[in-house]
Amino acid sequence: MTDTLIQGRTGPWEIVLGLEVHAQVASRAKLFSGAAVGFGAGPNAQVSTVDAGFPGMLPVLNRFCVEQAVKTGLGLNAQIHRTSRFDRKNYFYPDLPQGYQISQLYHPIVGEGALEVERDDGSTFTVGIERLHLEQDAGKSIHDMDPHSTYVDLNRSGTALMEIVSRPDMRSAEDAAAYVRTLRTLLRALGTCDGDMEKGNLRADVNVSVRRPGEGLGTRCEIKNVNSFRFIMQAIEYEARRQVEILEDGGKITQETRLFDPGRGETRSMRSKEEAHDYRYFPDPDLLPLVLEEAWIEEIRASLPELPAARRRRFAEQYGLTAYDAGVLTAEDERAAYFERAAGGRNAKLVANWTVNDLLGRLSAEDRGIAESPIPPETLGELVGLIEEGTISSKIAKTVFEKLWAGEGSAREVVEREGLVQVSDTGALEAAVDKLIAANPDKAEAVKSKPQAIGWFVGQVMKETGGKANPAVVNALLRARLGID
Amino acid sequence: MTELTALTLTDAVEGLRTKRFSAEEITRAHLEAMEGARTLNAFTVETPDRALEMARASDARIARGEGGPLEGAPLGVKDLFSTEGVETTAGSRILQGFKPPYESTVTANLWRDGAVMLGKLNMDEFAMGSSNETSAWGPVANPWRSRGSNASLTPGGSSGGSASAVAADLCLGATASDTGGSIRQPAAFTGTVGIKPTYGRCSRWGMVAFASSLDQAGPITRSVSDAALMLRSMSGHDPKDSTSLPVETPDFTQFVGRDVRGLRVGVPREYRVDGMPAEIEQLWEQGVAWLRDAGCEIVEVSLPHTRYALPAYYIVAPAEASSNLARYDGMRFGYRAGGGTLTEVYENTRAEGFGDEVKRRILIGTYVLSAGFYDAYYLRALKVRRRIADDFDRAWETCDALLTPSTPTAAFALGDKDADPVTMYLNDVFTVPANLAGLPGISVPAGLDANGLPLGLQLVGRALDEGTLFSLAGALEQAAAFRAKPERWWS
Incomplete structure (x- = not known):
């Protein structure tokens, strides 16, 4: 530049x-x-x-x-x-x-x-x-x-x-x-x-x-x-x-x-x-x-709305957004309004990611404005809320997003109807972890000296549970069982 | 029937109200008079059918006890005013056949008050001229002739048709317009009363523009009371004209006949111009004496920038005209000449559609506005204009109105001033300053010259103080007792 x-x-x-x-x-x-x-x-x-x-x-x-x-x-x-x-x-x-x-x-x-x-x-x-x-x-x-x-x-x-x-x-x-x-x-x-x-x-x-x-x-x-x-x-x-x-x-x-x-x-x-x-x-x-x-x-002067530059600064400060995201979200009144409705009470940075990357990306591919979004802001916020509370993983959220785009209901409805709730139940996950370690003794041995290889075990558990396992819980269980600090 | 056409507007309205005669009767009398006076060439369009229809409607209203302040009174309309569905040419070939889809505010006000339209009155092309000779439809003849002469005289201009028609009893009163003297000079030349009110008193909406910052409508009538009556109807704030003044219209008729004792009348020393005929000088002194006798205090005043008024006027008015007349391009209305290219169509249309005087002023105006000359001419003229207005403001500290001759000469022969446009322009020397300052001015017939031709005196007043002018004009009218009428050589 x-x-x-x-x-x-x-x-x-x-x-x-x-x-x-x-x-x-x-x-x-x-x-x-x-x-x-x-x-x-x-x-x-x-x-x-x-x-x-x-x-x-x-x-x-x-x-x-x-x-x-x-x-x-x-x-x-x-x-x-x-x-x-x-x-x-x-x-x-x-x-x-x-x-x-x-x-x-x-x-x-x-x-x-x-x-x-x-x-x-x-x-x-x-x-x-x-x-x-x-x-x-x-x-x-x-x-x-x-x-x-x-x-x-x-x-x-x-x-x-x-x-x-x-x-x-x-x-x-x-x-x-x-x-x-x-x-x-x-x-x-x-x-x-x-x-x-x-x-x-x-x-x-x-x-x-x-x-x-x-x-x-x-x-x-x-x-x-x-x-x-x-x-x-x-x-x-x-x-x-x-x-x-x-x-x-x-x-x-x-x-x-x-x-x-x-x-x-x-x-x-x-x-x-x-x-x-x-x-x-x-x-x-x-x-x-x-x-x-x-x-x-x-x-x-008193009747002026909040102007884009001021709003951009406020978005960066109030929501902790990157300059780029703040710029994109304040480029149009409708976008800013959408974001603020979706972000209420949520992790705003996460909402910004979903709005800018997923929603606006998809809309622009279809040459539509945010006013024509099939997903209302409350629904997108709800989706982020489900990620935040650990109900679904980010990966599952992508699937849910597609269903929301198709107009299949609210985020929670979709997750429940499709059985996409993340498994955080330690008992169910413990069984899967034990089974996996038992079937792969050499890999379990190797991971003790090379802890970063734990990713393979996490991936296998996720696969086993159809992506619904809570990766953080799986990670903690594996570390305990394999004796990694 | 002739006596119906000889009535003043005021008397005619009273006669109609009291049903001494009908609107149809007085309208027919005027239509007959018009037919018999076509030699004067005062009317460009006669609208007898519309006149009779309006007259019958007036009679119906009078019968119901309704009726406005001008109910049933037949009037003429200067062809500068747009009249819905009736050809409006402003004396120009370039508007030949143009029938506006709208009615000017001033004429609409007259019809609202019950007046009857007799037709459209001839005028100098786009109101540019002081003799009516620039009309595309031929000059108007003044009903007055020099004693013992058959030579045709000018009725003045640009409202020559209006003045001639009123003087010849072809209508009870007529609308006119005044950019540099076009109401007051023809009124003076025809023994009629003409007032140019304060700029902004009458709406310019629907009035074909000559010079927007100077143009102002007003009436030409046979008495001061008539002028007050007609102006009251013509006036009023119009939101469609941004320069129209948002003020109430006083009842001007109430001012005529009022005591003028104690009013201070200024006599501007700069108006004693070189070569002014002795008769004009004497008339002016006579006017001073009449007003003094009526109890006015006479004071000498100075308007030091007077001699710059005419040159400034002949820069400002053509400058505005050159722009106002750009719309006549043959594209949407009026006259259109052929041509192979767009430029040719423009050139041929304007070359054939405009007369010489209009072309001359467009050229002057284009020149004074062009790059490199704007400051030297147009801006300087605006500064002079400011000074002239300041002169008047200073004069109002010591007087309430000014008395001057209306014109430097009586009516001259048609063709007399063709050779040199500047001698023609000099005819406006006493009237132009009031336009530049936006002030009201009225011309009152005050006597006859040695050849038996009428002469007028002008009163100029403070902005929006037409009332004082009407009172003083009434006093002059009474003292002068001008009763002369032209001989009816035309019928």
């Missing part, structure tokens, strides 16, 4: 990355029109005359969307600006009916903040947040339905987006992906964005530049609309390589906007300088400055 440099022909290069994430506000209505927001509605079914830019139509700010932006800003430990403004970004395109996008260039609602990002190995780093602003989304142009025409769907037009701009604080494609993943987890925990990247509800523009280690920032290129973790990493790797090659050939990087082509796995220039837009930003005269009351901000 530390060695993130690219080796070029002429030496090492460092990648510098900053991200602009567009997160669609989880709101049932648009930012300025009150029209419904939804996925999968028929084309142009969710369009008001405001979204379609009809004459005389005016924007009215949606209070709920503002609240979500404030909430997100608080989650990013960012400064909430008591006064912000909306500006118009002017350009012509058929999916932009008003001829301008309402955004916040000069005075965003949220200023400087920071996000602590966790890598897969549990190490963390901090990404500075430059700003978060509210803006409208455009509609969708569909170019491939007809050879001569472009179709326009305005359902998305006017939908509220939060644009979250990071500082250029990332140095590898993995770190950039980890940042987006952490941000997504935060947004989902706050409930301000559903984070659904497939539906385009969370998209990233990636700013990539390269430099010699220790030197100042290089010229950056912006890669637009990269909408999966895999594409983010691919796009960065390709783009960094491209820039290194140009620089090593003695060329210069042109600051430009580039598009990632997932089919070819490469980035390409989106528009030339001659076509560069002059957006003519100016304050939207249809909207007043947005002034937030301190009391309202505090009210929102």
Whole structure:
């Protein structure tokens, strides 16, 4: 993780990355029109005359969307600006009916903040947040339905987006992906964005530049609309390589906007300088400055749920979990809730093992979320409880888990019905041990000088009892009979 | 029947309420007058069927003893206001055939109060113009002509159709809009009363936008009382317009006729502009004398940034317009020209759909907002705007309202100021500052010039203090006793 440099022909290069994430506000209505927001509605079914830019139509700010932006800003430990403004970004395109996008260039609602990002190995780093602003989304142009025409769907037009701009604080494609993943987890925990990247509800523009280690920032290129973790990493790797090659050939990087082509796995220039837009930003005269009351901000602050980073720390401390397990279990609200319900009164580390390795492993193999788990948290807890009290062994527990997955009842029911209760009855086990020693006198003799060979005897007893013997009891009996300390 | 069209709005409403005549009768009288006055080109759309239907509904309400404050009163609507199902073009070819699926808040308020819609009134294209000559549907003629002349004069603009129709007795009153003087200047040119209320008093929802931070609706009528009556119905907070003020609407009619003794009226010395005709100067002095006689205290005030108002206006208004008019791209409504590519369709649609003045202002606005010029033009203009507002705030420390001429000249001939747009822009010199500061201003007919053409005086007041303006305007109206009517050369 530390060695993130690219080796070029002429030496090492460092990648510098900053991200602009567009997160669609989880709101049932648009930012300025009150029209419904939804996925999968028929084309142009969710369009008001405001979204379609009809004459005389005016924007009215949606209070709920503002609240979500404030909430997100608080989650990013960012400064909430008591006064912000909306500006118009002017350009012509058929999916932009008003001829301008309402955004916040000069005075965003949220200023400087920071996000602590966790890598897969549990190490963390901090990404500075430059700003978060509210803006409208455009509609969708569909170019491939007809050879001569472009179709326009305005359902998305006017939908509220939060644009979250990071500082250029990332140095590898993995770190950039980890940042987006952490941000997504935060947004989902706050409930301000559903984070659904497939539906385009969370998209990233990636700013990539390269430099010699220790030197100042290089010229950056912006890669637009990269909408999966895999594409983010691919796009960065390709783009960094491209820039290194140009620089090593003695060329210069042109600051430009580039598009990632997932089919070819490469980035390409989106528009030339001659076509560069002059957006003519100016304050939207249809909207007043947005002034937030301190009391309202505090009210929102008080309503914040426990955030993933804090929860991760609490899980590690309160339950004694590894950084990795704590990270996995706090990545989603539902997971954390599941774990906490299952772990109540149990050996939490054991519950964490079962949740992360067995349950989540199985769910992910079937492409299901924890909300769709066939095993309720209480049942998983009960299973761990049976292990803890010695009723079943860990090995038997795997069998029980399969039956629980198949929906065959509670853990105790399954264990009792199937006769899987661990044999801890010394009398029954003594007989098995004596029989085994009598049948293998040479091995019994050998184990006295080589005590680690006792494992063979334990294994035989377990086999004999169909796995139901309590291994600890068997071990103690064997040691006593064989005269090992 | 003609006397029904000559009534003031106030008298007509009273006559309707007391059933001296029916809404249908007075509506028919107006429809006939409109038919006979088509030479004026005041109406772009006449809606006789809707008018009669609304009138009959009014008669039914009056018969039941119900009825609103404007019940049965036939009014005209400036074509800037969206009217549901009725073509709304804002004087532009680019909106040809556009029938909005919604009704503007201002007109909806009028219909709620019982008014009857006669039709849509001609205007300068997108309200950009001071002579009504930029309308795609041809200029409106002023019913007034110079004594002994047959030359067609401008009714002013951009609410030229509204002013002309009210002056020619084609409607009892009309909606209008004022971005830099578009209510007050045509009112002055046609011997009518026009008030631009405080910015935010009337909702802009459904009003085709020119310059959002300046546009404000108001009425043009034949008396100060009529203006108060009509404005009361047009006003009111509208949650659909974020710039609409969340305030109660006072009963403006109660202010007309009130004692004005002790009110302090300011005379701004910077409004004595070079080249102002002596007649205008004299009228202004006359106005001062009338108000002094009515018991007002006259004080001289200074508005030092006045001379920067017009340049600032001609940066701010085109800047906003260049963005507001971007939506006219031929994609979803209105006029659309052909073309091989998207860019060609845009270019052809806008080249054919917009007139020269609109194009000129879009170009100015695009220029002043562009990278590298924004600070020098737009930001500086905003600072000037602030200074102008500060000037007024300082003036309110010593006076309650300002008295100025409404315009620097009387109505001029159509085609007279075609050559140089700047001379046309100068027509707004007295009216623009109130728009920049968001203040109410009213123009009251005060006399005739040597050619027999009407001249107006303007009163500007504190924000939300239309009441004081109505009281002072009432005093001016009474003193001026303006009774002149244009000769009916058109019918």
